[in-house]
Amino acid sequence: EIPRVEKFYFLYLTFLVSKISKILEIGSSSCEFIEGIELFNKIFRKDKHNKAIKYYGIDTNEDFNILSNYIAKSKKNYLSTFPTLKKFLNKNKDLKRFFLHDLGVMHYEFKSTKSFINYLNRFNSAFIRVCFSKKKGFISQKSGQKFYYFSLNETLKLSNKPIYFLYSGKKWSIANKKKDFLDGYFYIGNNVDKIIKLMNKHKKQ
Secondary structure, three states: OOOOOOHHHHHHHHHHHOOEEEEEEEEOOOOHHHHHHHHHHHHHOOOOOOOOOOOEEEOOHHHHHHHHHHHHHHHOOOOEEEOOOHHHHHOOHHHHHHEEEEEHHHHHHHHOOOHHHHHHOOOOOOEEEEEEEOOOOEEEEEEEEEEEEEEEHHHHHHHOOOOEEEEEOOOOHHHHOOOOOOEEEEEOOOOOHHHHHHHHHHHHO
C-alpha cells in the first residue's frame, strides 16, 4: 500500500508535465517528496520522465537538512538544502526554471496575499496545499506562530496562471469549524490538459 497516495500521485503528475528538471519544497526534510517522485517513476516506467532531476529543500532544522543530504548522496540524487527562503532566493534568481511544492508552509512565510501570489507567479508551475479565505486575507495564530490566510479572490485576480482545485484531503481545524474557507490541494499551471491525458493513460495500464 502506498502512503499518502493522492499527494504523491498528484505531485508526480504535475511535476512530470511541467518538463522542468528543478523542484523546490519549502519546509521539508526533503526526504519524503523525493521518495514520492521516485516511487511513481518506478510504477509508471513508460512515462517520459524528467531527466536529471535537481531537488531543492528549505528547512530551518539543520539536523533535517544534514540527514536529507546524507540520504540523497547515498542514492546519488542531486539535493541542495537551505535554512531559509531568503538564502535560497539569493542563490536562485530565475524561478521560472523551478517547479514548486509546498504543503502550507507559505502561510507562515508570507504576511499578505499579494506577497504570496507575487512569489508564486515567479515559478513555472506548482502543486501546493493552501487554506484560502473566501473573504479578505487575515492573520491568525496556529501552533504558536503567525499564520496568514490568503484571500481566494485576490489570489485568483493576481495569479498569472490558472489555479485548479484538485482535492480536499484532511481539513485543518479552522476550515472544519467555518464555511468561509477553501482548504485543499491545488495545481497552478498551464498543463491541466496534459495532466488529464496522463491520468487517463494510467487508468489503462
